[in-house]
Amino acid sequence: MAGIPRARRAAAPPPEPTGAARERVVSALLGAPGPLPIDDIAAGAGMPSTTVRFHLNRLVEEGVVAAARAGAAGRGRPRMLYAATDKAFSAGPQNDRLLADVLIHHLVRESDDPAGAAERAGRGWAEEVLEPGAVAPGDGADDPARLVGLLDDWGFSPVMADGPGAEDGDRRTIELCRCPFAHGVEQQPDAVCPVHRGIAAGVLERLGGAWRVVDLVPHSPPGRCSLTCRRAGR
Numbered sequence: 001m002a003g004i005p006r007a008r009r010a011a012a013p014p015p016e017p018t019g020a021a022r023e024r025v026v027s028a029l030l031g032a033p034g035p036l037p038i039d040d041i042a043a044g045a046g047m048p049s050t051t052v053r054f055h056l057n058r059l060v061e062e063g064v065v066a067a068a069r070a071g072a073a074g075r076g077r078p079r080m081l082y083a084a085t086d087k088a089f090s091a092g093p094q095n096d097r098l099l100a101d102v103l104i105h106h107l108v109r110e111s112d113d114p115a116g117a118a119e120r121a122g123r124g125w126a127e128e129v130l131e132p133g134a135v136a137p138g139d140g141a142d143d144p145a146r147l148v149g150l151l152d153d154w155g156f157s158p159v160m161a162d163g164p165g166a167e168d169g170d171r172r173t174i175e176l177c178r179c180p181f182a183h184g185v186e187q188q189p190d191a192v193c194p195v196h197r198g199i200a201a202g203v204l205e206r207l208g209g210a211w212r213v214v215d216l217v218p219h220s221p222p223g224r225c226s227l228t229c230r231r232a233g234r
Helices: 018-030 038-045 049-062 086-090 096-110 114-129 143-153 182-187 191-205
Strands: 064-070 081-085 158-161 172-174 211-216 224-233
Touching: 018 038, 018 049, 018 064, 018 081, 018 086, 038 049, 038 081, 049 064, 081 086, 086 158, 096 182, 096 191, 114 191, 143 158, 143 172, 143 211, 143 224, 182 191, 191 211, 191 224
Parallel strands: none
Antiparallel strands: 064 081, 158 172, 172 224, 211 224
């Protein structure tokens, strides 16, 4: 009728992120006692069957879900049944932060010298990653620059800074503009910051030992950590 406003259609909710939707589908299968048809998966995931079918097709392609036809039961085409594969066990969201928290707190509780243990861990990791022969030996002159390149690859966003003694070539200060371990530092700074120092020390050792780490000062200047290296024997 004229003059009567038409009822407005409710706005559709925003679509769920694809990763979250697929995780709900996989979770419904992981908790099932056996293979399930699409309608049962949809009920368990709280999603429309058409949406579940779309995600199942992708999950089957990725090997996270296996599909097989059910045995014939009367007329009609046998329905498809779906089950999570072994790959689904490790295909979900990863919680590296939880693992880091567990290991950091264990280190603090069990070690008489958490800072020393953390530095040794960082050094050992760097030496393990940079196996002998992984970095070409040089005369040592460019070792600090090579350290900067590796630290950049590992997420520290380092920059070379001028510092006392830089004019004689025996001292270099590297400012770390980002901290890839920021959450751990917030929890246990005394047990995590030394990891940075250990990593740098391990790298310099693998490069030939012409340089050594002499200092690491967190938040100096603010928002950065200063790592100072000096030529060995100077």
